[in-house]
Amino acid sequence: MTALLSKRLVWLLLWASLAAPAVAQSLAPRPSFSMMGLYQRYTLDGTTLAEASMPIHLVVPLGTGFVASLATTPALASGEAVADLGGMTDVQAGLSYTIELGNARMALSLRSNVPSGKSTLNAEEFSTAWQLSQSFYEFQVPGFGQGFNIGPGLLGAFPITEDFVIGLGVSYQYRGAYTPVEGGLGAYDPGDEFFFVGGLDYRFNPQTSVSLDLTYTLYGTDELADGRTFEAGNKLTAAVQLRRLFGFHEGRLALRYRAATTSNLAVDGVLLDELQTVPSRGDLRAAVMLRLAPDVSAELLLHGRYYDATADFDRQTVLDIGLSPHYEVNDQLTVRSRFVYTTGTFGGLEGGLGLAVRL
Numbered sequence: 001m002t003a004l005l006s007k008r009l010v011w012l013l014l015w016a017s018l019a020a021p022a023v024a025q026s027l028a029p030r031p032s033f034s035m036m037g038l039y040q041r042y043t044l045d046g047t048t049l050a051e052a053s054m055p056i057h058l059v060v061p062l063g064t065g066f067v068a069s070l071a072t073t074p075a076l077a078s079g080e081a082v083a084d085l086g087g088m089t090d091v092q093a094g095l096s097y098t099i100e101l102g103n104a105r106m107a108l109s110l111r112s113n114v115p116s117g118k119s120t121l122n123a124e125e126f127s128t129a130w131q132l133s134q135s136f137y138e139f140q141v142p143g144f145g146q147g148f149n150i151g152p153g154l155l156g157a158f159p160i161t162e163d164f165v166i167g168l169g170v171s172y173q174y175r176g177a178y179t180p181v182e183g184g185l186g187a188y189d190p191g192d193e194f195f196f197v198g199g200l201d202y203r204f205n206p207q208t209s210v211s212l213d214l215t216y217t218l219y220g221t222d223e224l225a226d227g228r229t230f231e232a233g234n235k236l237t238a239a240v241q242l243r244r245l246f247g248f249h250e251g252r253l254a255l256r257y258r259a260a261t262t263s264n265l266a267v268d269g270v271l272l273d274e275l276q277t278v279p280s281r282g283d284l285r286a287a288v289m290l291r292l293a294p295d296v297s298a299e300l301l302l303h304g305r306y307y308d309a310t311a312d313f314d315r316q317t318v319l320d321i322g323l324s325p326h327y328e329v330n331d332q333l334t335v336r337s338r339f340v341y342t343t344g345t346f347g348g349l350e351g352g353l354g355l356a357v358r359l
Contacts, residue, residue: 032059036336036354038140044346049079049131053140054354069094072116075141077132083124085132089117089144109153109171119145119178126181135279136307136316136346147176147190155197163204167213169197175220191220191232207245214238233261233278248291256283260308279307279316299324301340318344332358 034057041050053075060068070093076086091114098107121129133142153171160166177189199213215237222230239256260278284304291297301322309315322340329335333355340350 031061031359032357033057034354034356036338036352038338038350038352038354040137040139040348040350042137042342042346042348047080049077049082049137051075051077051132051139051141055140065098067094067096067098069096073141075144077128077139077141079128079131082128082131083122085118085121085125085128085144087118087144089141090114090119090146091116103159105157107153107155109155111151111153111173113146113149115145115148115178117145119147119180120182121180122182134313135281136305136313136318145178147178149173149175151193153195157201163202165201167197167199167201169195171195171197186225188225189223191222193220194218209243211241211243212239235260235278250289252285252287252289254283254285254287256285257281277310277312279310279313281308282306295328297326297328299326314345316345318342318346322350334358 035054037052037054039050039052041048043049053073055073056071058070062068070091072091073089074087075089076084078084092111093114094109094111096107096109098105100106118125129143131137132139135142151171151173153169155167155169155171157165157167171194173193173195175190175192177187179187194217196216196218197213199211201209201211203209217235217237219232219234222232224230235258237256237258239254241252241254244251258281260280282305286302288300289297290300299322301320301324303320303322305316305318305320307313307316320340320342322338324336324338326337327335334357336352336354336356338350338352342348342350
């Protein structure tokens with residue numbers, strides 16, 4: 001059971017630290033391929049923005065402990081009073097290596113963003129991309145292209161007792177320059193990023209466990225071609241999750257809070273403005289996974305989200321109500337669907353249908 005706790009904690013830390021999404025798949029021993037067609041549509045202050053996308057993920061174990069991954073997403077965004085924007089996103093490539101040292105588990109990762117999507121936009125497309133990138137919408141594709149990024153990560157889970165595991169991790173991301181707007185201010189060089197993660201997993205009994213994690217994100221200074229600099233402000237994220245098994249069913253209750261600091265805009269070191277560009281955020285999420293039959297399951301979801309006001313948007317408070325049925329055709333093929341209704345200061349819906357293949 002200690003090994004299982006270590007394995008789960010590494011998975012949680014990988015996601016908490018924003019290490020490569022596919023790195024989390026390094027815990028899967030079989031090659032896998034997944035894709036899902038998604039449609040999202042939201043209306044805020046009478047203006048509607050929609051996106052159709054199809055995330056594609058490929059995970060291939062290369063040998064003992066090594067896993068390679070690729071991910072990309074074709075998407076099309078449209079809406080009222082905005083230009084259509086579509087195409088493929090950049091390719092996300094990852095390589096990970098996990099190793100057990102006694103009861104401890106270590107994970108080394110390397111991820112990269114390979115420019116292949118549309119990164120240089122005209123003014124109308126850039127306006128659309130800016131709206132897509134607002135975090136409270138949670139669009140599957142918030143941006144299509146950027147510069148070359150690469151970053152290593154190191155994570156470890158260390159058992160203290162049979163029922164108690166702690167984890168620590170650090171990762172770094174180099175972010176390359178690119179030109180976001182045609183005829184604009186030239187190249188934009190985003191600052192590099194560091195992630196520091198700590199967490200624990202405690203098992204009360206075979207049916208009940210709790211996980212805690214803290215993530216501190218340190219952002220470097222963004223540089224623009226006209227001499228302006230932009231400091232995004234660092235952020236601290238804290239999360240706790242309670243997990244409970246009920247026979248063949250599973251319940252999860254999670255609370256998460258992200259505190260974001262203000263951002264600074266300066267020219268030649270002289271502060272011009274202090275803005276809140278990234279909102280502080282709170283989440284309360286309750287989910288139940290029901291095993292309806294040996295090959296049929298469904299997740300019921302209630303997800304409350306709160307976003308503090310920023311320089312561009314008022315405070316946002318929404319509730320997501322979701323249903324995600326899964327049908328296991330056989331050991332290799334699973335059909336998945338997803339339906340989410342969103343209500344609050346803005347409203348909308350999300351629907352999706354896809355499949356996952358494990359060889």
